[in-house]
Amino acid sequence: PTKWKKYDLTYRILNYTPDLPVYYVRKALLDAFQVWSTVTKLTFTESMHGDADIMIQFASGYHKDGYPFDGKGLILAHAFFPGKGKGGDTHFDEAEHWTFNSSETGVDLFMVAAHEFGHALGLSHSNEPGALMYPWYQGYDPNFKLPYDDIRGIQTIYG
Numbered sequence: 001p002t003k004w005k006k007y008d009l010t011y012r013i014l015n016y017t018p019d020l021p022v023y024y025v026r027k028a029l030l031d032a033f034q035v036w037s038t039v040t041k042l043t044f045t046e047s048m049h050g051d052a053d054i055m056i057q058f059a060s061g062y063h064k065d066g067y068p069f070d071g072k073g074l075i076l077a078h079a080f081f082p083g084k085g086k087g088g089d090t091h092f093d094e095a096e097h098w099t100f101n102s103s104e105t106g107v108d109l110f111m112v113a114a115h116e117f118g119h120a121l122g123l124s125h126s127n128e129p130g131a132l133m134y135p136w137y138q139g140y141d142p143n144f145k146l147p148y149d150d151i152r153g154i155q156t157i158y159g
């Protein structure tokens with residue numbers, strides 16, 4: 001996987017899930033970016049129009065990128081590694097029930113977004129159980145802290 005050639009990245013939220021108030025979606029995404037910006041020199045700025053490095057959308061099934069979603073469960077989201085065009089773009093499966101800061105059954109948007117943004121920055125999966133980049137979602141953690149394996153991974157790329 002490649003890496004971004006710049007530290008100041010932009011993102012654009014193209015649409016919102018009906019599962020959560022807009023405010024919670026924006027907060028979850030902002031917190032997920034901060035997971036990575038606190039341990040690197042990376043900065044993330046929202047742009048409200050035009051093209052951004054990381055285009056974020058909620059979609060279900062086929063959504064024109066050759067990686068259709070699979071309904072509820074299993075695949076929850078995906079992100080493209082750094083690069084032009086689709087690079088960095090992050091898609092969340094609308095078939096999931098997205099939650100925020102809650103123990104109700106569903107998928108925590110912050111946890112998944114933090115994982116996906118790891119991919120969007122160039123991180124692959126880690127086989128370290130407990131790592132954020134571990135392939136399997138391990139549920140909502142109210143006092144989440146970025147595990148060392150992920151800090152090491154991102155600092156190896158962005159120093």
Ligand SMILES: CC(C)C[C@H](C(=O)NO)C(=O)N[C@@H](CC(N)=O)C(=O)NCc1cccc(N)c1
Nearest residue numbers: 074075076077078111112115132134135136137
């Ligand atoms: C082959 C990939 C397209 C799978 C896809 C993924 O890893 N996206 O980043 C995915 O959604 N994997 C699920 C697997 C699963 N249902 O547990 C996942 O939760 N990945 C996101 C995730 C979120 C938060 C933490 C962790 N460790 C993983």
Ligand SMILES: [Zn+2]
Nearest residue numbers: 063065067091
């Ligand atoms: Zn997609």
Ligand SMILES: [Zn+2]
Nearest residue numbers: 115119125135
């Ligand atoms: Zn993943």
